[in-house]
Structure formats: structure tokens, C-alpha cells
Amino acid sequence: MERYAGLRRTILISFDIDGTLEEGDPPGILAIDFVREAQKDGFVVGSCSDRPISAQRAMWERHGIEVDFAVSKHMLAEVKSQFSADVYYHIGDREDLDKRVAEQAGFAFLWPHEALAKPWHKASFRR
């Protein structure tokens, strides 16, 4: 649950992996701790990637993060129907495979650097 500006909103964030997370191939700019912190703050988090779903789950397990979902690139709409949230974000590094896919599924799209600039990412808003 996000708290700022007097509002409480449920935010869902879907993370692309390759080119987006530091763990990705190629590595992106978002540290795994970004995901960890978001989850601690009550966000619904998961991955939406071209990696095999079992490999996505294994990656999260390695980092000790129990994600809410791990899906293939074309499955964002299913995520939206499964989780009730006020805002749905997908963060990714590709115009075609992230931005377009997110928008088609009714998600707001963020490039990784835009995610870093979001107020909910800043500690002052979290604590």
C-alpha cells in the first residue's frame, strides 16, 4: 500500500528482466533491491519477461523474493485481471515488447530511468 500526498493506493509493478534489471542480460539499471523495497512497501510485484517462467521464478527465489506473479510477455492482461490495484505499471526497455505490450494490456509504461524518478521510489515518501 502506497502512502503519500494523503492517499493510499495499491500499486502493481511488472518488471521486465533483460535490459531492465541489473540481473538481466544485458544488465539494466534497476537493482533487485528496487523490487525488494517496493514489495516491502506493499506494492504487488512480479516479472513479465521472455525468460522461461520457471527461470523467472528461480531467479526470484535466488534473491529471496516471493513475487506475486511471473509471466510471459503476452500475459500482462491476465495479470491485470488477477490482481486488483489502483495503478498498474510495467517497467521495461523495449518499445515493441514492453511499451506497446503494456499499453495494450492497460498498464502505464515506464522506462527504467523513469521508474527511478518516481516519487514512490524515493525513501522520503516511503518512510
Place this chain on the structure above:
Amino acid sequence: MKTSPAPASVYRAAEGLGLWEHRGKVAAVGVGHSPTFRRWDGTPANSVGGISLEALRRAIDDAGVDPADIDGLVMDPSTTTGAFWPKGKPLPWEAINAYNRTDDPLDGITGLSAEWILANMPQLNRIEFTTYGVGCMSNAICVAAQAIGNGRAHTCLVLKSWHNLEGRYYQGGANAGNAIPGSSAIRSLWGTPACFGTAVQFAEYCRKYGKSHDMMAPFIENSRKNGLKFPEGYWAQHRPEEITPEDYEAARWIAKPANLFDNDMPIMVSAAYLFTTAERARHLKQKPVYILNHATSRTRPRSLTPTLDEVEEDTARTARKIYEGAGITADDLSFENMYDGFALFHQFHIEGLGYRGLKFGEALDFYQTDISISGPNPVSPSGGNIGCGRSRFWMHTDCIQQLQHRAGARQVTGVKPEIAVSGGPMPVGGNYMVWSATPD
């Protein structure tokens, strides 16, 4: 004089040629692989030239030959199908100048000439025969085998390398232009992903034989499992991820019914083999693996992409050529290592071969049985491109290593490795070879 592609006459492309005149007289005795990378990192050592030198050195060491005894080099000068240096991007001079260069500054970066190799391996100072087998290791193997048989060289390196650059594959080069030269506009499919033709054939295959895409799952799972046992492969080295049937069925379509995992992933890698005469091979370090035959398909489809009928006709014809020249039948195959990048055409190859008595339309049912390396009917024990990344050569390395009993965790145990077949790339249009643990 610059190295040229081998003439058409060296390929065994026709039916009715009889036993290969050099059957059992040419042997593979050394294997060398470079490390793999997803993309070039800009360093000289990891450039396609750098990794090629590494693969060649390893093959020479593996065979235990003196570089001064090597008199032939057969290789492919092309090192990509879809990663081109972007127009206007500054050239990587640091990497270029780290080596002795040729007239083309991108030689060793996005392509590879025999002249570049020889300029950077001074120890290969007795090479008198160089030629190109263009497109694949499969092609280069045919050329090298025939060259040794014909006496053009007695100890020959065979090299194939691949580069990959940052950015998206197949988005540069001709694909980035607004116009295309010559008759390409009417000879090439426009606006489709690379797997489109195979997807069309596979769709027709499913319709004709009453099969479905999910029946491919055991093949994909088996291929990745085998690939993860291939220490030279990309997935084993960097991302040891299996592909479960659930993963496979949840993957997005690239060109329905071809999904993401039916496609292979471009990487940087180089492999080199050392071939010599059967006579010389006897005195070298490794157990020789003999070549019983090489065969080629040059069939041209009637239109832009072959129909299923044309595919089946040609894989059957290729099999007749393979068996005739090697003097064997399908029953003699210990295992098969036909090409798989795209996965959806592997069954065309093995049905054409009649592997384990398969007839057209039966391979997907066969995939539901034990096709593992420990069973009686190993399918693609190398793991192929699906298991190891795009190289089009894992299948050959695996045949050599299996017959030498050097395949490690991947060693087939359900069959005695005696005779194997490999080759590709396409079911219509490719080069194929038969390997044997003994010369006859």
C-alpha cells in the same frame, strides 16, 4: 591471392554418385571451442577474430599436432545472418588495431577472412590451401573433407565463427533500408520474421497429420537438457535454464505456430576442428572419427518458401544421398544430430532420414517416447541451437565427441556410439555428413 568459395564441384549434390570415393579416409582428430558470449563487449580478445584464434589454438592443442604440419584452412567468411555494423557508427579502432588487419577494417569484427586468420596466427606458416565453405560449419566440413580426400591438403583446420552485436538481430543491414538491390524484393519474403517459412510448413504438417504444436514440448525440453550438459554451450555457461513443457506452452508466438522457444538465440562463438587423413590420424593424440560421406541439397523450391511436399521430397532425397555415399542404411545410425534452429523443422530432417524407422508425420509421436541420451533412440544429443545457442555446429562437435567417448555428462548411454549423422541448416538446402568410430 584472396581466398575464394569452394567450387560447386566439391559438393556431392546429386543422387546416384555411389560410395564416396574417400569414404573412411578422412578423420576429425581435434576440437576447439571459444567461450560464448551473448554479444560482443568491444574488447579485442572477445571480437569474432579474437575468439576464432582461441578456437583454432584449442583445436590444434586438442589434436596434438605441430602447427607447422597444418597445410589447409577451410572456413566461412560470414559470421552473422543478422548483426551488421550500423551505418555511420564509428569503427572500433582499438579492437581493429589490436590485430594485424586486412583491407577491410571490419575483418575480424563483423566478418572473417582466411587472410585475417593467417595474418594473426604466424605459427600457421605452412598453409598452402585456403578456401571458403560459406554459410555454415556443415558447408565447411564438406569442403574440408573433400579437399583432404582429393589431396589438396593433408592436415586441415575447419573454422566457423559467429559474432553478435548490441541491439536487435535482423534489424540492420538490408532490413534497415528503404530499398533493396537487384531482384531481392521479389525473391525474399517481406515483413515476416525469419521463422515464418518454417512456421507455415509446420502448420501444414500439423494439419496433414493431425498433430499439434504442444507435441513439440518434449523435444524442446530434451534439447535444452542436453544443451545444459554441453559445457561449451551458451546456456550451460551463462544461463542454466531448463525449458519445461509449461514454459514452452506459455511462450509468446513469433509467427504462429512458431513460438519464442522454437527460435534459437544469437550469440558469439567460434569452433574449429582439425581434419587429417586416416593414415596420419592413427598417430595423433585423439581417437579419430572418420567421415563416411558428405552430401548436399541444392534444391530450389518453386516459390519463396518450400511447401511441405517439397520439404518431404527433398529430405527423402537427401537421405538417399547420405546413405548411398556412406554405404549405410538408417538402421546403422547410433543417433542423429540434425539441425534444429528452428526447432520446428527438426522432424522434417529425421523423418526424411527414416531415423528409427520414422515415416512422414510420425516424429511428433516419437518425441513423446524416450528420446533422451540414456534411451535407445537419442534425438539431438548435442542439444543443438535450442540447447546451446545459435552456431549451427553443436551437432558436429557432439558427433565427434560422442564417437570419441568424450561427450562427458552428455555421453549417450542407451546406444553404442558407432555411426552418427549431422547437418543442416535447412531441410531444403544444406550440407550433411556421416561420422563413424571406424573407417569401414
